[in-house]
Amino acid sequence: MPVPAPRLNLAERLYLPEVLRGVGVTTRHFVRNLTLHTLHLFGLAKNRSAAVTTQYPEERKVYSDGYRGAHRLTLKPDGAVRCTACFLCATACPAKCIHIEAGEHPDPEVEKFPVRYEIDTLQCIYCGMCVEACPCDAIRMDTYVHPKIWGYVREDFIETKQVLMGRSRVLAEHGRDALMGDMLRGYREDEAAAAEGR
Ligand code: SF4
Numbered sequence: 001m002p003v004p005a006p007r008l009n010l011a012e013r014l015y016l017p018e019v020l021r022g023v024g025v026t027t028r029h030f031v032r033n034l035t036l037h038t039l040h041l042f043g044l045a046k047n048r049s050a051a052v053t054t055q056y057p058e059e060r061k062v063y064s065d066g067y068r069g070a071h072r073l074t075l076k077p078d079g080a081v082r083c084t085a086c087f088l089c090a091t092a093c094p095a096k097c098i099h100i101e102a103g104e105h106p107d108p109e110v111e112k113f114p115v116r117y118e119i120d121t122l123q124c125i126y127c128g129m130c131v132e133a134c135p136c137d138a139i140r141m142d143t144y145v146h147p148k149i150w151g152y153v154r155e156d157f158i159e160t161k162q163v164l165m166g167r168s169r170v171l172a173e174h175g176r177d178a179l180m181g182d183m184l185r186g187y188r189e190d191e192a193a194a195a196e197g198r
């Protein structure tokens with residue numbers, strides 16, 4: 001049964017009072033925080049905390065152990081992709097954002113491998129179902145790195161097999177901080193390229 005739309009009163013239908021109310025709330029918080037931060041500079045009102053913004057990605061909160069970061073495709077000891085293109089992750093994915101193209105592997109011991117493996121991170125809801133579904137631990141979300149938050153076109157948010165495998169390589173060789181460093185470098189390069197194009 002359809003849910004009836006909420007009825008708006010006259011003030012809500014005029015919008016302006018609500019807009020002014022919103023501006024009032026924002027201004028109140030702005031003035032409060034500015035005052036408290038200024039007082040803190042002089043060692044006053046230390047017992048009253050002011051809001052602070054975490055300067056992500058340069059600054060990061062401590063993530064919990066269960067934090068689901070950006071995906072990565074795990075590697076075999078010889079550096080090849082562990083994925084066998086079985087499509088279980090794509091089938092389990094509720095957002096239908098994993099796209100795999102399977103190919104015959106030249107090694108007769110390996111049945112299949114992903115010629116193409118892509119995740120559309122604009123559609124992904126970071127539920128972790130793909131990780132749960134994988135029978136061979138070929139996909140993980142243990143990077144502690146946020147997915148890409150910067151881009152101009154949809155393609156910027158599609159993570160390819162190379163990107164997903166590259167994360168495993170950086171992680172194994174240089175650790176999580178290097179992975180974050182790589183991401184920041186990517187942002188800065190994108191930013192510089194965008195500024196040049198202006
Ligand atoms: S985290 Fe969830 S939505 Fe994202 S790719 Fe995996 S299964 Fe799909």
Ligand code: SF4
Binds near residue numbers: 089135
């Ligand atoms: S990541 Fe795992 S579940 Fe997905 S296709 Fe590869 S082997 Fe199958």
